[in-house]
Amino acid sequence: MRVILYTGKGGVGKTSVAAMTAVQLAASGKKVLIMSTDQAHSLGDSLDVKLGNEVTQVREGLFASEIDTVEESERAWGHMQFYLNALLTAKGGAGIEAEELLAFPGLEELFSLVKILDVYEAGEYDVLIVDCAPTGETLSLLTYPEMLETAILAVLPMKKKAAMAVGPAVEKIFKIPMPEGEVFDELSMLTTRLTKLRALLTDKDVLSIRIVTTPEKIVVAEAKRNFACLHLYDYNVDAIIVNKIYPEAALGGYFSRWRELQEEGLRDIEESFASLPIFKVPLLPHEVRTIPVLEETAAELFASTDPAEVFFRDRIFSVGKDAEGAFMELYLAFPDKEDLALEESGDGFKIGVRNERRHFTVPDALRGLAIQGAKYDNGTLKIRFA
Numbered sequence: 001m002r003v004i005l006y007t008g009k010g011g012v013g014k015t016s017v018a019a020m021t022a023v024q025l026a027a028s029g030k031k032v033l034i035m036s037t038d039q040a041h042s043l044g045d046s047l048d049v050k051l052g053n054e055v056t057q058v059r060e061g062l063f064a065s066e067i068d069t070v071e072e073s074e075r076a077w078g079h080m081q082f083y084l085n086a087l088l089t090a091k092g093g094a095g096i097e098a099e100e101l102l103a104f105p106g107l108e109e110l111f112s113l114v115k116i117l118d119v120y121e122a123g124e125y126d127v128l129i130v131d132c133a134p135t136g137e138t139l140s141l142l143t144y145p146e147m148l149e150t151a152i153l154a155v156l157p158m159k160k161k162a163a164m165a166v167g168p169a170v171e172k173i174f175k176i177p178m179p180e181g182e183v184f185d186e187l188s189m190l191t192t193r194l195t196k197l198r199a200l201l202t203d204k205d206v207l208s209i210r211i212v213t214t215p216e217k218i219v220v221a222e223a224k225r226n227f228a229c230l231h232l233y234d235y236n237v238d239a240i241i242v243n244k245i246y247p248e249a250a251l252g253g254y255f256s257r258w259r260e261l262q263e264e265g266l267r268d269i270e271e272s273f274a275s276l277p278i279f280k281v282p283l284l285p286h287e288v289r290t291i292p293v294l295e296e297t298a299a300e301l302f303a304s305t306d307p308a309e310v311f312f313r314d315r316i317f318s319v320g321k322d323a324e325g326a327f328m329e330l331y332l333a334f335p336d337k338e339d340l341a342l343e344e345s346g347d348g349f350k351i352g353v354r355n356e357r358r359h360f361t362v363p364d365a366l367r368g369l370a371i372q373g374a375k376y377d378n379g380t381l382k383i384r385f386a
Contacts, residue, residue: 215265
């Protein structure tokens, strides 16, 4: 199965592009599921069908759903919600609803990513297309599995052992319930799912992320930041889709200045993403919705290209040795030198790019060595070990 995620700044048309891809692939004979994880769902509007959390067949070979994150959260997190309800109402108070307590930013949306894993493991489709939330939310979600997995693994064994040992005494003295084994089992299961999800997200032969942008300067700038962050976490961005390109005939008179701005934006995209395939979609004189319109636009977008292909594969680091000793090279996208931060941390080091931080475990070939220095040049951070 191929998994393709579409993301981009809000309003760039990623839902339309995702729907075009799904329609094109279904027309080619593949069995396709397109799924929206955006809280402000518009996939049903694009396909002109009513959608919900359950999968709906749109036409032969094409299936769709709009993920209900609350429902998915309850499926994955039900025992924890039950326990918190019991804890909050232990002394007869009304308490806060567990759903409200557990609704901290990103958690519910995380379960929409776990849903991707469920679909992949079931293996019922040839291709899964995911219409993701706008850039900021998607970046948070894609970094969540690694961070939450690390946190749970750090505290789960200790907390479970303590709860089993002192639980009965705590219940008797303080009159509050202790978590049952199912709560810890649920956390353990979630950790396992997160580990598998992380492996899927970084499998470059299976999963690709495609960034949708428009030629406007501010949108292109966000696309670059988006790509830099995704690259830092070793997610494979295999294409850039430039949407809503004004046709030449529309750029006269009042809109003549837009011709220059659009040309600047397109040059910036082509120079900045020179190694990636770039697909272009003109601004149409009508809405991009309904199956016939999506089919027509997809044919122009992809032409004779198979949208299910992996268009590009990239690597984030390599390890080597030269006359000065062992080193590790990290290939970073777009950051200026002043945006970078490097610090040793436990069994590895942390790389910071603007407001994003990622922990890297030192490869086996460098295990036991200490960082001696680092140099950044033209997108490559070279870290020396001795």
